Amino acid sequence: MGERALIRCINGWLGTASPPPPAGMGDDCAVLPQPHGSPLLTVDPVVYGRHFDDSLPPEQTGAKLLKRNLSDIAAMGGRPVSAVVSLILSPNVSLNWLERFFNGLKVCALTYKTQIVGGDISATDGRSFSATLTLYGEAERPVVRHGAAPGDHVAVTGSLGGSLLGKHAAFVPRLNEGLWLAARPEVKAMMDLTDGLAKDLTAMLHPDICARLDISSVPIDAAAHARSEQDGLSALEHACCDGEDYELLTILDGQTDLAPLMEAWKKDFELSLSLIGRVAEADSIDDAGHMIDDATDKPLFPNGGYQHLSGQ
Ligand SMILES: [Mg+2]
Incomplete structure:
Protein backbone atom coordinates (compact mmCIF):
# COMPACT_ATOMS: atom_id res chain seq x y z
CA MET A 1 0.00 0.00 0.00
CA GLY A 2 1.29 3.47 -0.88
CA GLU A 3 1.82 6.23 1.64
CA ARG A 4 -1.22 8.26 0.57
CA ALA A 5 -3.58 5.30 0.79
CA LEU A 6 -2.18 4.42 4.22
CA ILE A 7 -2.66 7.99 5.45
CA ARG A 8 -6.29 7.84 4.24
CA CYS A 9 -6.72 4.62 6.22
CA ILE A 10 -5.18 6.17 9.35
CA ASN A 11 -7.46 9.19 9.02
CA GLY A 12 -10.45 6.87 8.85
CA TRP A 13 -9.29 4.78 11.82
CA LEU A 14 -8.79 7.89 13.97
CA GLY A 15 -12.29 9.16 13.13
CA THR A 16 -13.44 11.97 15.42
CA ALA A 17 -10.09 12.00 17.28
CA SER A 18 -8.65 13.68 14.16
CA PRO A 19 -10.21 17.06 13.26
CA PRO A 20 -10.37 18.31 9.63
CA PRO A 21 -7.74 20.78 8.34
CA PRO A 22 -6.52 23.37 9.08
CA ALA A 23 -6.97 22.31 12.75
CA GLY A 24 -5.99 18.72 11.93
CA MET A 25 -4.47 16.45 9.25
CA GLY A 26 -4.42 17.43 5.59
CA ASP A 27 -2.45 20.66 5.45
CA ASP A 28 1.28 21.35 5.72
CA CYS A 29 0.91 22.17 9.41
CA ALA A 30 -1.94 21.95 11.87
CA VAL A 31 -3.14 25.31 13.16
CA LEU A 32 -3.33 25.09 16.96
CA PRO A 33 -5.56 27.08 19.29
CA GLN A 34 -4.03 29.72 21.58
CA PRO A 35 -3.14 28.06 24.89
CA HIS A 36 -4.84 28.94 28.15
CA GLY A 37 -1.87 29.70 30.37
CA SER A 38 1.55 28.40 29.34
CA PRO A 39 1.97 26.04 26.38
CA LEU A 40 3.62 22.66 27.18
CA LEU A 41 5.40 20.33 24.75
CA THR A 42 6.64 16.77 25.31
CA VAL A 43 7.66 13.76 23.22
CA ASP A 44 7.93 10.01 23.94
CA PRO A 45 8.09 6.93 21.71
CA VAL A 46 7.07 3.30 21.89
CA VAL A 47 9.78 1.09 20.40
CA TYR A 48 9.29 -2.61 19.63
CA GLY A 49 11.45 -4.69 21.98
CA ARG A 50 11.88 -1.80 24.41
CA HIS A 51 8.43 -0.49 25.40
CA PHE A 52 6.30 -3.36 24.07
CA ASP A 53 6.59 -6.78 22.47
CA ASP A 54 4.29 -9.35 20.84
CA SER A 55 2.60 -10.07 24.18
CA LEU A 56 1.01 -6.60 24.28
CA PRO A 57 -2.17 -6.21 22.18
CA PRO A 58 -1.84 -3.49 19.52
CA GLU A 59 -4.70 -1.48 21.07
CA GLN A 60 -2.78 -1.25 24.35
CA THR A 61 0.41 -0.33 22.49
CA GLY A 62 -1.37 2.59 20.79
CA ALA A 63 -2.89 3.72 24.08
CA LYS A 64 0.46 3.42 25.87
CA LEU A 65 2.08 5.70 23.29
CA LEU A 66 -0.33 8.51 24.17
CA LYS A 67 -0.52 7.75 27.91
CA ARG A 68 3.27 8.01 28.38
CA ASN A 69 3.04 11.56 27.07
CA LEU A 70 -0.15 12.34 29.03
CA SER A 71 1.70 11.35 32.20
CA ASP A 72 4.32 14.04 31.46
CA ILE A 73 1.60 16.67 30.95
CA ALA A 74 0.01 15.52 34.25
CA ALA A 75 3.39 15.93 35.97
CA MET A 76 3.44 19.62 35.00
CA GLY A 77 -0.12 20.16 36.24
CA GLY A 78 -1.30 20.57 32.66
CA ARG A 79 -4.07 19.57 30.27
CA PRO A 80 -3.43 17.83 26.92
CA VAL A 81 -4.58 19.60 23.74
CA SER A 82 -3.24 17.98 20.57
CA ALA A 83 -0.65 15.54 19.28
CA VAL A 84 1.28 14.52 16.15
CA VAL A 85 2.44 10.94 15.55
CA SER A 86 5.44 9.74 13.57
CA LEU A 87 5.67 6.06 12.55
CA ILE A 88 8.69 4.04 11.43
CA LEU A 89 7.34 0.90 9.77
CA SER A 90 8.97 -2.23 8.43
CA PRO A 91 7.15 -4.23 5.74
CA ASN A 92 6.22 -7.03 8.16
CA VAL A 93 3.82 -4.81 10.15
CA SER A 94 0.35 -5.90 9.00
CA LEU A 95 -2.48 -3.54 8.11
CA ASN A 96 -4.65 -5.28 10.70
CA TRP A 97 -2.08 -4.71 13.47
CA LEU A 98 -1.84 -1.02 12.49
CA GLU A 99 -5.61 -0.59 12.44
CA ARG A 100 -5.84 -2.03 15.96
CA PHE A 101 -2.91 0.15 17.11
CA PHE A 102 -4.67 3.29 15.83
CA ASN A 103 -7.96 2.17 17.33
CA GLY A 104 -6.29 2.00 20.76
CA LEU A 105 -4.75 5.42 20.17
CA LYS A 106 -8.14 6.85 19.11
CA VAL A 107 -10.05 5.54 22.14
CA CYS A 108 -7.35 6.93 24.44
CA ALA A 109 -7.31 10.30 22.62
CA LEU A 110 -11.10 10.63 22.95
CA THR A 111 -10.98 9.59 26.63
CA TYR A 112 -8.38 12.24 27.48
CA LYS A 113 -9.68 14.93 25.08
CA THR A 114 -6.57 15.01 22.92
CA GLN A 115 -6.84 15.65 19.17
CA ILE A 116 -4.48 13.88 16.78
CA VAL A 117 -3.65 16.69 14.34
CA GLY A 118 -0.89 15.33 12.12
CA GLY A 119 1.90 12.86 11.58
CA ASP A 120 4.45 11.26 9.33
CA ILE A 121 5.34 7.78 8.07
CA SER A 122 8.78 6.45 7.17
CA ALA A 123 9.66 2.96 5.94
CA THR A 124 12.52 0.88 7.33
CA ASP A 125 13.97 -2.56 6.60
CA GLY A 126 14.08 -5.43 9.01
CA ARG A 127 11.65 -6.34 11.77
CA SER A 128 10.92 -3.16 13.60
CA PHE A 129 8.23 -0.74 14.55
CA SER A 130 8.42 2.46 16.46
CA ALA A 131 6.01 5.31 16.92
CA THR A 132 6.84 8.69 18.40
CA LEU A 133 4.14 11.02 19.68
CA THR A 134 4.64 14.71 20.34
CA LEU A 135 2.02 16.11 22.68
CA TYR A 136 1.09 19.74 23.07
CA GLY A 137 -0.69 20.88 26.21
CA GLU A 138 -1.32 23.86 28.44
CA ALA A 139 -1.01 24.71 32.13
CA GLU A 140 -2.27 27.63 34.20
CA ARG A 141 0.62 27.08 36.61
CA PRO A 142 3.26 24.70 35.26
CA VAL A 143 4.86 22.79 38.16
CA VAL A 144 8.55 22.10 37.53
CA ARG A 145 10.85 19.48 39.09
CA HIS A 146 13.06 21.84 41.04
CA GLY A 147 12.37 23.75 44.21
CA ALA A 148 12.78 21.13 46.98
CA ALA A 149 14.39 22.53 50.16
CA PRO A 150 15.30 21.01 53.55
CA GLY A 151 12.18 20.35 55.63
CA ASP A 152 9.88 19.78 52.64
MG1 LIG B 1 8.20 12.68 32.94
Whole structure:
Protein backbone atom coordinates (compact mmCIF):
# COMPACT_ATOMS: atom_id res chain seq x y z
CA MET A 1 0.00 0.00 0.00
CA GLY A 2 1.29 3.47 -0.88
CA GLU A 3 1.82 6.23 1.64
CA ARG A 4 -1.22 8.26 0.57
CA ALA A 5 -3.58 5.30 0.79
CA LEU A 6 -2.18 4.42 4.22
CA ILE A 7 -2.66 7.99 5.45
CA ARG A 8 -6.29 7.84 4.24
CA CYS A 9 -6.72 4.62 6.22
CA ILE A 10 -5.18 6.17 9.35
CA ASN A 11 -7.46 9.19 9.02
CA GLY A 12 -10.45 6.87 8.85
CA TRP A 13 -9.29 4.78 11.82
CA LEU A 14 -8.79 7.89 13.97
CA GLY A 15 -12.29 9.16 13.13
CA THR A 16 -13.44 11.97 15.42
CA ALA A 17 -10.09 12.00 17.28
CA SER A 18 -8.65 13.68 14.16
CA PRO A 19 -10.21 17.06 13.26
CA PRO A 20 -10.37 18.31 9.63
CA PRO A 21 -7.74 20.78 8.34
CA PRO A 22 -6.52 23.37 9.08
CA ALA A 23 -6.97 22.31 12.75
CA GLY A 24 -5.99 18.72 11.93
CA MET A 25 -4.47 16.45 9.25
CA GLY A 26 -4.42 17.43 5.59
CA ASP A 27 -2.45 20.66 5.45
CA ASP A 28 1.28 21.35 5.72
CA CYS A 29 0.91 22.17 9.41
CA ALA A 30 -1.94 21.95 11.87
CA VAL A 31 -3.14 25.31 13.16
CA LEU A 32 -3.33 25.09 16.96
CA PRO A 33 -5.56 27.08 19.29
CA GLN A 34 -4.03 29.72 21.58
CA PRO A 35 -3.14 28.06 24.89
CA HIS A 36 -4.84 28.94 28.15
CA GLY A 37 -1.87 29.70 30.37
CA SER A 38 1.55 28.40 29.34
CA PRO A 39 1.97 26.04 26.38
CA LEU A 40 3.62 22.66 27.18
CA LEU A 41 5.40 20.33 24.75
CA THR A 42 6.64 16.77 25.31
CA VAL A 43 7.66 13.76 23.22
CA ASP A 44 7.93 10.01 23.94
CA PRO A 45 8.09 6.93 21.71
CA VAL A 46 7.07 3.30 21.89
CA VAL A 47 9.78 1.09 20.40
CA TYR A 48 9.29 -2.61 19.63
CA GLY A 49 11.45 -4.69 21.98
CA ARG A 50 11.88 -1.80 24.41
CA HIS A 51 8.43 -0.49 25.40
CA PHE A 52 6.30 -3.36 24.07
CA ASP A 53 6.59 -6.78 22.47
CA ASP A 54 4.29 -9.35 20.84
CA SER A 55 2.60 -10.07 24.18
CA LEU A 56 1.01 -6.60 24.28
CA PRO A 57 -2.17 -6.21 22.18
CA PRO A 58 -1.84 -3.49 19.52
CA GLU A 59 -4.70 -1.48 21.07
CA GLN A 60 -2.78 -1.25 24.35
CA THR A 61 0.41 -0.33 22.49
CA GLY A 62 -1.37 2.59 20.79
CA ALA A 63 -2.89 3.72 24.08
CA LYS A 64 0.46 3.42 25.87
CA LEU A 65 2.08 5.70 23.29
CA LEU A 66 -0.33 8.51 24.17
CA LYS A 67 -0.52 7.75 27.91
CA ARG A 68 3.27 8.01 28.38
CA ASN A 69 3.04 11.56 27.07
CA LEU A 70 -0.15 12.34 29.03
CA SER A 71 1.70 11.35 32.20
CA ASP A 72 4.32 14.04 31.46
CA ILE A 73 1.60 16.67 30.95
CA ALA A 74 0.01 15.52 34.25
CA ALA A 75 3.39 15.93 35.97
CA MET A 76 3.44 19.62 35.00
CA GLY A 77 -0.12 20.16 36.24
CA GLY A 78 -1.30 20.57 32.66
CA ARG A 79 -4.07 19.57 30.27
CA PRO A 80 -3.43 17.83 26.92
CA VAL A 81 -4.58 19.60 23.74
CA SER A 82 -3.24 17.98 20.57
CA ALA A 83 -0.65 15.54 19.28
CA VAL A 84 1.28 14.52 16.15
CA VAL A 85 2.44 10.94 15.55
CA SER A 86 5.44 9.74 13.57
CA LEU A 87 5.67 6.06 12.55
CA ILE A 88 8.69 4.04 11.43
CA LEU A 89 7.34 0.90 9.77
CA SER A 90 8.97 -2.23 8.43
CA PRO A 91 7.15 -4.23 5.74
CA ASN A 92 6.22 -7.03 8.16
CA VAL A 93 3.82 -4.81 10.15
CA SER A 94 0.35 -5.90 9.00
CA LEU A 95 -2.48 -3.54 8.11
CA ASN A 96 -4.65 -5.28 10.70
CA TRP A 97 -2.08 -4.71 13.47
CA LEU A 98 -1.84 -1.02 12.49
CA GLU A 99 -5.61 -0.59 12.44
CA ARG A 100 -5.84 -2.03 15.96
CA PHE A 101 -2.91 0.15 17.11
CA PHE A 102 -4.67 3.29 15.83
CA ASN A 103 -7.96 2.17 17.33
CA GLY A 104 -6.29 2.00 20.76
CA LEU A 105 -4.75 5.42 20.17
CA LYS A 106 -8.14 6.85 19.11
CA VAL A 107 -10.05 5.54 22.14
CA CYS A 108 -7.35 6.93 24.44
CA ALA A 109 -7.31 10.30 22.62
CA LEU A 110 -11.10 10.63 22.95
CA THR A 111 -10.98 9.59 26.63
CA TYR A 112 -8.38 12.24 27.48
CA LYS A 113 -9.68 14.93 25.08
CA THR A 114 -6.57 15.01 22.92
CA GLN A 115 -6.84 15.65 19.17
CA ILE A 116 -4.48 13.88 16.78
CA VAL A 117 -3.65 16.69 14.34
CA GLY A 118 -0.89 15.33 12.12
CA GLY A 119 1.90 12.86 11.58
CA ASP A 120 4.45 11.26 9.33
CA ILE A 121 5.34 7.78 8.07
CA SER A 122 8.78 6.45 7.17
CA ALA A 123 9.66 2.96 5.94
CA THR A 124 12.52 0.88 7.33
CA ASP A 125 13.97 -2.56 6.60
CA GLY A 126 14.08 -5.43 9.01
CA ARG A 127 11.65 -6.34 11.77
CA SER A 128 10.92 -3.16 13.60
CA PHE A 129 8.23 -0.74 14.55
CA SER A 130 8.42 2.46 16.46
CA ALA A 131 6.01 5.31 16.92
CA THR A 132 6.84 8.69 18.40
CA LEU A 133 4.14 11.02 19.68
CA THR A 134 4.64 14.71 20.34
CA LEU A 135 2.02 16.11 22.68
CA TYR A 136 1.09 19.74 23.07
CA GLY A 137 -0.69 20.88 26.21
CA GLU A 138 -1.32 23.86 28.44
CA ALA A 139 -1.01 24.71 32.13
CA GLU A 140 -2.27 27.63 34.20
CA ARG A 141 0.62 27.08 36.61
CA PRO A 142 3.26 24.70 35.26
CA VAL A 143 4.86 22.79 38.16
CA VAL A 144 8.55 22.10 37.53
CA ARG A 145 10.85 19.48 39.09
CA HIS A 146 13.06 21.84 41.04
CA GLY A 147 12.37 23.75 44.21
CA ALA A 148 12.78 21.13 46.98
CA ALA A 149 14.39 22.53 50.16
CA PRO A 150 15.30 21.01 53.55
CA GLY A 151 12.18 20.35 55.63
CA ASP A 152 9.88 19.78 52.64
CA HIS A 153 7.77 16.64 52.42
CA VAL A 154 8.02 13.98 49.70
CA ALA A 155 4.70 12.52 48.56
CA VAL A 156 3.66 9.98 45.96
CA THR A 157 0.31 8.97 44.45
CA GLY A 158 -0.87 5.36 44.17
CA SER A 159 1.45 2.40 44.71
CA LEU A 160 4.80 1.45 43.25
CA GLY A 161 6.62 -1.51 41.75
CA GLY A 162 6.01 -4.63 39.69
CA SER A 163 4.87 -2.68 36.63
CA LEU A 164 6.05 -5.45 34.28
CA LEU A 165 3.14 -7.54 35.54
CA GLY A 166 0.70 -5.19 33.80
CA LYS A 167 0.75 -1.60 35.01
CA HIS A 168 3.40 -0.55 32.46
CA ALA A 169 0.59 -0.62 29.89
CA ALA A 170 -2.58 -0.54 32.00
CA PHE A 171 -1.73 2.60 33.97
CA VAL A 172 -4.03 5.63 34.21
CA PRO A 173 -2.25 8.96 33.56
CA ARG A 174 -2.79 11.10 36.68
CA LEU A 175 -4.15 14.15 34.83
CA ASN A 176 -6.91 15.05 37.32
CA GLU A 177 -4.56 14.56 40.25
CA GLY A 178 -1.85 16.66 38.56
CA LEU A 179 -4.29 19.53 37.91
CA TRP A 180 -5.54 19.32 41.50
CA LEU A 181 -2.02 19.37 42.97
CA ALA A 182 -0.90 22.24 40.72
CA ALA A 183 -3.74 24.35 42.11
CA ARG A 184 -2.52 23.86 45.72
CA PRO A 185 -0.02 26.40 47.09
CA GLU A 186 1.67 23.66 49.20
CA VAL A 187 2.95 21.95 46.03
CA LYS A 188 6.48 23.14 45.21
CA ALA A 189 7.66 20.61 42.60
CA MET A 190 6.36 17.59 40.73
CA MET A 191 7.34 14.90 38.22
CA ASP A 192 5.98 11.57 37.04
CA LEU A 193 7.62 8.30 38.07
CA THR A 194 8.87 6.59 34.93
CA ASP A 195 12.32 5.24 35.84
CA GLY A 196 11.63 4.26 39.47
CA LEU A 197 11.55 6.29 42.69
CA ALA A 198 15.27 5.64 43.35
CA LYS A 199 16.26 7.38 40.13
CA ASP A 200 13.44 9.89 39.66
CA LEU A 201 13.52 11.34 43.17
CA THR A 202 17.21 12.14 42.80
CA ALA A 203 16.31 14.18 39.70
CA MET A 204 14.36 16.50 42.04
CA LEU A 205 17.24 17.05 44.50
CA HIS A 206 20.09 19.47 43.97
CA PRO A 207 23.51 18.17 45.13
CA ASP A 208 23.42 19.73 48.63
CA ILE A 209 20.27 17.95 49.73
CA CYS A 210 18.96 14.42 50.11
CA ALA A 211 15.61 12.76 50.79
CA ARG A 212 15.26 10.85 54.08
CA LEU A 213 12.58 8.21 53.58
CA ASP A 214 10.45 6.37 56.08
CA ILE A 215 10.53 3.11 54.13
CA SER A 216 7.48 1.74 55.97
CA SER A 217 5.47 4.57 54.32
CA VAL A 218 6.49 3.73 50.74
CA PRO A 219 3.29 2.41 49.08
CA ILE A 220 4.31 -0.98 47.69
CA ASP A 221 2.05 -2.40 44.98
CA ALA A 222 0.81 -6.00 45.25
CA ALA A 223 2.61 -6.59 41.93
CA ALA A 224 5.93 -5.68 43.61
CA HIS A 225 5.30 -8.38 46.23
CA ALA A 226 4.44 -10.85 43.45
CA ARG A 227 7.67 -9.99 41.62
CA SER A 228 9.59 -10.36 44.88
CA GLU A 229 8.27 -13.92 45.26
CA GLN A 230 9.38 -14.68 41.70
CA ASP A 231 12.93 -13.34 41.88
CA GLY A 232 13.88 -13.00 45.56
CA LEU A 233 14.60 -9.26 45.39
CA SER A 234 12.74 -7.33 48.09
CA ALA A 235 9.35 -5.82 47.32
CA LEU A 236 10.82 -2.45 48.42
CA GLU A 237 13.53 -2.76 45.77
CA HIS A 238 10.89 -3.46 43.13
CA ALA A 239 8.88 -0.45 44.35
CA CYS A 240 11.93 1.83 44.15
CA CYS A 241 13.68 0.50 41.05
CA ASP A 242 11.30 -1.15 38.55
CA GLY A 243 10.10 2.03 36.84
CA GLU A 244 7.04 2.63 34.64
CA ASP A 245 4.85 3.38 37.67
CA TYR A 246 3.43 6.54 36.03
CA GLU A 247 2.47 7.89 39.45
CA LEU A 248 3.10 11.49 40.53
CA LEU A 249 6.00 12.33 42.81
CA THR A 250 5.59 15.70 44.49
CA ILE A 251 7.41 17.96 46.95
CA LEU A 252 5.17 19.68 49.52
CA ASP A 253 6.13 22.80 51.44
CA GLY A 254 7.59 21.90 54.85
CA GLN A 255 6.65 25.30 56.30
CA THR A 256 2.89 24.71 56.09
CA ASP A 257 0.43 22.41 57.84
CA LEU A 258 -0.39 19.62 55.37
CA ALA A 259 -3.54 18.40 57.16
CA PRO A 260 -5.94 20.54 55.03
CA LEU A 261 -4.35 19.26 51.80
CA MET A 262 -4.44 15.62 52.90
CA GLU A 263 -8.09 15.93 53.99
CA ALA A 264 -9.15 17.64 50.77
CA TRP A 265 -7.31 14.95 48.77
CA LYS A 266 -9.20 12.15 50.56
CA LYS A 267 -12.52 13.85 49.75
CA ASP A 268 -11.70 14.15 46.04
CA PHE A 269 -9.76 10.95 45.24
CA GLU A 270 -9.89 7.27 46.13
CA LEU A 271 -6.27 7.01 44.99
CA SER A 272 -3.81 7.27 47.89
CA LEU A 273 -1.42 10.17 48.42
CA SER A 274 1.40 8.93 50.69
CA LEU A 275 3.88 11.07 52.60
CA ILE A 276 7.07 9.00 52.37
CA GLY A 277 9.79 11.24 53.80
CA ARG A 278 11.40 14.65 54.17
CA VAL A 279 14.00 16.60 52.25
CA ALA A 280 17.12 17.27 54.37
CA GLU A 281 20.59 18.80 54.15
CA ALA A 282 23.07 16.18 52.93
CA ASP A 283 25.47 15.26 55.79
CA SER A 284 28.07 13.65 53.55
CA ILE A 285 29.06 13.25 49.93
CA ASP A 286 27.46 9.77 49.98
CA ASP A 287 24.08 11.24 50.97
CA ALA A 288 24.15 14.15 48.53
CA GLY A 289 21.36 13.97 45.98
CA HIS A 290 20.29 10.52 47.20
CA MET A 291 17.46 8.76 48.99
CA ILE A 292 18.46 7.78 52.53
CA ASP A 293 16.74 5.25 54.79
CA ASP A 294 15.93 7.50 57.77
CA ALA A 295 16.02 4.55 60.19
CA THR A 296 19.50 3.29 59.26
CA ASP A 297 21.10 6.42 57.70
CA LYS A 298 22.10 4.29 54.69
CA PRO A 299 21.61 5.35 51.05
CA LEU A 300 18.72 3.45 49.44
CA PHE A 301 19.41 1.88 46.02
CA PRO A 302 21.84 4.64 44.99
CA ASN A 303 22.23 3.21 41.47
CA GLY A 304 18.66 1.87 41.21
CA GLY A 305 16.05 2.63 38.61
CA TYR A 306 15.72 2.10 34.91
CA GLN A 307 18.85 3.08 33.01
CA HIS A 308 18.23 4.22 29.44
CA LEU A 309 20.66 3.39 26.62
CA SER A 310 22.26 0.60 28.67
CA GLY A 311 21.20 -2.43 26.65
CA GLN A 312 18.83 -4.81 28.44
MG1 LIG B 1 8.20 12.68 32.94
